[in-house]
Amino acid sequence: MSVEAIRAHSAEPSASAIRFEGVSKRFGDATAVSELSLDIQAGEFFSLLGPSGCGKTTTLRMVAGFEQPTAGRILLEGEPVETVPPYKRNVNTVFQSYALFEHLDVERNVAFGLQRRKVAKDEIQRRVAEALELVQLRERGKARPRELSGGQKQRVALARALVNRPAVLLLDEPLGALDLKLRKQMQVELKGIQREVGITFLYVTHDQEEALAMSDRIAVMEGGEVKQCGSPEDIYEHPSGPFVAGFIGVSNLLAGVAENGGVRLSSGVLCSAQVPADCSQGAEVHLSVRPEKIWIDDLEPGMASVDGTIVERVYVGTTTQVIVELAPGERLVALEQNTARARADDRWEIGNRVRVGWHPEHSLVLR
């Protein structure tokens, strides 16, 4: 399985790899997925991101064939797959629990899919070797799964799936069981592999940092629905609603009322902001500002600003979180990088009165 061979095998870059048309899934009375419509392009690294129970794993399982949609249809490479069982679909899955075959060694695990397709023995050997090379496990071919570490098992699972040259690779929270450092490392590796082989990846995770780091596009899901779909920058900088704003990254949500040209906070201060056209005067809104976009004192002209008192500061190494109370019960978290300072307490004293501000275009009016 050379990289060139996989690339050549992959579909046209602009073709649709997976298409969901109004897909719903109900388990008895409970709705897991509701009217899902998405179009995932060939060669994309596409993530389904959301909290537990949002329907992302169910969606993945429907693509794999382990669940059938209750309504709507799914098309793989343009062909509907309702009547196609999992073992006939051109997709492969990397499971969260790795699901390696304990009674087979690594090579036989990886070869499993090829053997089912009756590929010739020498070709199997070649492709297995290449797959293990790709995940850097060449020398552990004869090992048993129980002898491997978590990260190694993950790579075997990946190799076992990739060796079959599927049109789409499905990954179900594959890095969830790894420790932080290993996870970060694997994220980079996975992204690299995907770029190299050019296969469409459908990646499920609840870790928004992971999704942001790896994906070409993200679909944020909640309660069975897609709340927003777009590139990582789109999702982060322009969340479409309070859920996405709250789920992706950290965001301050200040309650207020829409006015001409801004939002009037409950404390009375008017913050200039881009009010959406369909938002009427006097409508109750939330003003969303990311902590890292907030400046403390030293403001620039044109910024929206509010006065407040520092009530807490939290030093986390690279940054300091400064919590400012604008009014009783209304707090704001600002994130300052500790670039020039080695200590936090020499700059932000608890009890100090400060003026916090941000560029209006960095804030969002949400309903």
Next chain:
Amino acid sequence: MSTVAERPAAIAPERASARPPKDFDRPRFLRVFAWIFYLFMFAPIALVVLFSFNSSRSLQNFEGFSFTWYDRFFSSESLRSSLIASIEIAAVTMVVATTLGTMLAYGLVRARTRWSGAANVMMLIPLVTPEIVAGVSALLLFTQIGLHLSLTTIILGHITFSISYVTVVVRGRLASLGPEVENAALDLGATRLQTFRLVTLPELWPAVLAAGLLVFALSFDDFVLSFFTTGESPQPLPVRIWSAIRFGVTPTINAIGSFMLAISLLAIGLALFLPRLLGRRESGLGVLLGREGA
């Protein structure tokens, strides 16, 4: 914060004077109790085995070492045929009950039909049914359908009451295996049948083996059910022992009992150690007691 720091200081002096805080309760009393327990449990066993080698008929005095009673056992044609009958019954029961029980376990764990609940209950009832009820109902069945009592009827009865043991053991193992591995096989292109054959069974076989050999031992030793369903001849060994006890005891019983113990031990020993011998990490004991990787 301060209370946690204070507590160890308060407790330390008290602990220093007590026994080392290795464990709790009164291990000494329990140890004595346990010794007495094991003594009582094994006294009759030791008796049986010891007196099976007694050179005299006496059941009170051991007068010398001899194989007389074993000789009587193996040279008696009718006893030999009973031994063979017992082994036959146990072997057939083992094969059929293990097959049916394993399939039942797989169906109960993987299928979510509305019949699953009823099937589950039906499977559990034989485990708590007193053997006499089993014997009586089996006897009634066979006589009512006109089936002559013979080894076959014994086998049919044994299978019926062994299936549940197999299902319970295999089911535990299957549940801990989880459906993901099977899904992985499907995902990679194996049909459901291939998945069962290539992935499920290989992972399952220590449990199946343990269950099968357990069934063998239970069937080999069984008395009540066999008593009600046996024909005239040959009769399995336990039934012969009963007749012997009721109508004239000889020390040959001790030889038969000891020999049966050896066979049962062999079966159980295989169940426990064969998996380990053949490269699996877990032992049969762990599987039987419901532990993983014991």
Next chain:
Amino acid sequence: MGSRLDPGEGGVSEQRFASGFLFPGAVWLLLFFLVPLGILLAISFGTTDDLGNSLYGWHPENYRDAFDPLFAPVLLRSVGYALATVVLCLAIGYPIAYYIARFGGRRKNVLIALVVLPFFVNYLVRTYAWVAILGDEGIFNGAMNTDIRFLNTPYAVIGGLVYGYLAFMILPIYAALDRMDPSLIEAGKDLYGSRWHTFRHVTFPHTFQGVLAGAVLVFLPAVGDFVSAQLLGGPDEYMVGNLIQQQFFAAENWPFGAALTTLMMLFLLIFMVMYLRSAAKASREAMA
């Protein structure tokens, strides 16, 4: 369902494949276990002809006869002996299970195996060995030069029952204790101070399922046992199992025997349901 008429492959066919596996075993149990129980019930209302053959009919007096002064004490005695057996098995079995689980250490498996080992000697042979030991001219009386009558007493029969079923009490309790996290007991000692309170509030509740399972696994077979009573007791100690056995092999009154059996089953049904409910709950929790 949805827009499809044909379920096709996928999640549904897993059901069909796996439920196919249910059939052989389920059908077997239906034919060879449930149907005979039905026949048992039917015959229990029957009667016998002059030759001793059973006939179907409607003779509910079989059940009334079971409570005849001749037989009623036997029924009561069976329940009484079985209860005594459960209590004794618990009193002996729990400490043993506790000892092995908590203090067995590396030899845990061996110790449990040694508990189970005696049970692989045939029940008849084991019980008969006690006759040899406790008989009027048995080993005990011979060695101690005494003349104590052990056999043909209720104590002997109960003793035989306890000896016969002790493992069924020990194993479930041991399994429950073994599964328990030892730090729970440490925490309990911290909290409650005394050993007894720790046991009562921490250990015992956690092992309750095991105790329940053990109690049921001992009580149910003990009620129907006839071997101990036959070998270690006399007619004054006969249990319902002996009675039933007599009906089938001596008195040739199968319908009455069937009625006795059905009565016993119905009585035990209550406990069976209790056990099945808690076992089903436990297995649901395990597989959830």
